[in-house]
Amino acid sequence: MSDAMTSRIHRALPIFTATLPAAAIAFTALAMTLFAFMQTDDFCTFGRVAAAHGNPFPDIATLYMQWTGRYSSIVAMTAAAAASHVVPAEFLYPAGLLACALVFLWACVSASRLVDREMRPNFPWAVAAFGTVMLLMPSKLEQYLWLTGATVYFLGASLFLVLLARVAAAGTRPLSVRGEVPIWALVVAVVGFNEFVAVMVAACLAVPAFAALRTGGPLRPHLIRYAVFAAAFAAAVLAPGNFARDSASVLARHDLQAALSTGWESLQLFAARFVVEPTETCAALLASAGAGMLLSQSSRPTPNSHWVPWVMVLALAIPVHLVAYPFLVGEAAPGRVLNQAFTFAAIAALILAGRGGAAVAQRAGARSLLIGCVTLGLAGLTLLTSSTYRTVFKTAVDFAPKWHAEQLERHAGLQLLRGTRRPAYVRPFTREDANPPIYAGGDVGPDPKYWINQCAAGYYGIGAVIQMRRE
Structure with a gap:
C-alpha cells in the first residue's frame, strides 16, 4: 500500500468515526x-x-x-x-x-x-x-x-x-x-x-x-x-x-x-x-x-x-x-x-x-x-x-411499528370492500390518543360526512367510512 493511500486512510478513519x-x-x-x-x-x-x-x-x-x-x-x-x-x-x-x-x-x-x-x-x-x-x-x-x-x-x-x-x-x-x-x-x-x-x-x-x-x-x-x-x-x-x-x-x-x-x-x-x-x-x-x-x-x-x-x-x-x-x-x-x-x-x-x-x-x-x-x-x-x-x-421504536401495523390492518380490511359501495365501520387506533405523537395528524370520525371520512370512502370506493366508539 502506498504512503499516499495510507495517509488518506489515516485521515478518513477519524472523520468517519466522528461523523457516526x-x-x-x-x-x-x-x-x-x-x-x-x-x-x-x-x-x-x-x-x-x-x-x-x-x-x-x-x-x-x-x-x-x-x-x-x-x-x-x-x-x-x-x-x-x-x-x-x-x-x-x-x-x-x-x-x-x-x-x-x-x-x-x-x-x-x-x-x-x-x-x-x-x-x-x-x-x-x-x-x-x-x-x-x-x-x-x-x-x-x-x-x-x-x-x-x-x-x-x-x-x-x-x-x-x-x-x-x-x-x-x-x-x-x-x-x-x-x-x-x-x-x-x-x-x-x-x-x-x-x-x-x-x-x-x-x-x-x-x-x-x-x-x-x-x-x-x-x-x-x-x-x-x-x-x-x-x-x-x-x-x-x-x-x-x-x-x-x-x-x-x-x-x-x-x-x-x-x-x-x-x-x-x-x-x-x-x-x-x-x-x-x-x-x-x-x-x-x-x-x-x-x-x-x-x-x-x-x-x-x-x-x-x-x-x-x-x-x-x-x-x-x-x-x-x-x-x-x-x-x-x-x-x-x-x-x-x-x-x-x-x-x-x-x-x-x-x-x-x-x-x-x-x-x-x-x-x-x-x-x-x-x-x-x-x-x-x-x-x-x-x-x-x-x-x-x-x-x-x-416514538420510532415503541409507537410507530404498532401504529403502522394497525394502519395496514385497517387498510387491508377496507380494501376487501373496495367497489361494493357498502358502508364500513372501523375501530379507533388503540395506539392513538387525542394527540398521538409525531405520526398522526387526523383520523376519520363517527360522522360519515366529515371530510376525511368522505375522502377515505372515495379512495376505497365504498359507501361510507364510519368510526365506531372507543370501547
Whole structure:
C-alpha cells in the first residue's frame, strides 16, 4: 500500500468515526419515514386519481383550474397517487416519503459547498446538517411524515437548496448554456411548489445579477434566468385555481397592513413553536463548526462575497414566510409554512457555523483534523443523548411499528370492500390518543360526512367510512 493511500486512510478513519453520532440521527430520521401511512388530504388526492382509474391528468387539470397554481406539488402528489395503481400503497407511501428525505440529504450535500473555501462538498457537514434539521423540526408530521405536506413544502425547500448551490457555483466559473440548463429547469420546478419558495428563488437569482451589474459582467444570462422565472411565476400565480379559491374566501387577502399585523402574530407563533433547548442549539452549531474544520486547508480562501449573500438569502426566509403567507391567505402562517422557514434559517445558521470552523482550521494548521473530529464527535453525542432525540427514538421504536401495523390492518380490511359501495365501520387506533405523537395528524370520525371520512370512502370506493366508539 502506498504512503499516499495510507495517509488518506489515516485521515478518513477519524472523520468517519466522528461523523457516526450525526449519522445515527440521520438514519433514525430516514427510518421514521418507513412507518408513515396515508391520512387526511392524502386520501383525497389518491381517491380522485383512483376514480379516474389511475389517470393523473384529469386531477392535475382540475386542481390547477379550480384550486391552486402549485403545479410542481400537484404533479408530484398525483404522480404518487397514479403509481399506487401499480405499486401497493403500503409500499409506495413510505417509499415516497423516503425519497423526499433523500432529496433533502442531496440538498444538504449541495449546500455543503458553501462551507468549503474551494466550493467542494463536505459530507460530514451534510450529514450533521441533515440530522440536525430533521431532529429539531418541530412539526415532523407536516414536514416529512405526510406525503401531501412533503410534496408541497419539503420537496420544494430541498430543491431550492440545490438551486441555490448551483447558482452559487455558477458564479465562480464562466457561464455556459450547458451549465445554465439545469438552473433553468430547477427554477421552473421550484417556483411551482409554493409561493414562498418562489419569492426565495427571485432573491437567489438577484445575487449574481447584482454582482454582474456591479462588476460590469454580462447581463444576458441573468436576464434569461429571470425570463424563465417570470414565466414560471406567472404560470403559478395566474392559475385560474387561485382566483377560484380566493373568490370563495372571506378572509382579508392581499391587505399589506393586515399582513404585517398578522405576520407579527406568525412571528410570535414561530417563537413559541420553534423553541429549541440551548444545549441542542449549541450542539448543532458546534457539530457544523467541527465539520467545517475537517476541510483541507486552502492556500487561497474564497472571498466572503462567494458565500455571505447566500446566507443572507436563506435568512430572509423568516420575514418572507411570515408576511407573505398572511398577505396571500389572510391568516397566520401554519406549522407547515413555519417548517419551511425553519429549514432555511437553520441551514443558514449551520453554514455560518461551518464557515467559522473552516476559519479556525486555517489558524490551527495540522491540529485542525483533531480539533474538528473531537468537536463534531462530542457535539453529535450531545444531540444523540438529548431529550429530543430520546423522544423521537422512543416514538420510532415503541409507537410507530404498532401504529403502522394497525394502519395496514385497517387498510387491508377496507380494501376487501373496495367497489361494493357498502358502508364500513372501523375501530379507533388503540395506539392513538387525542394527540398521538409525531405520526398522526387526523383520523376519520363517527360522522360519515366529515371530510376525511368522505375522502377515505372515495379512495376505497365504498359507501361510507364510519368510526365506531372507543370501547
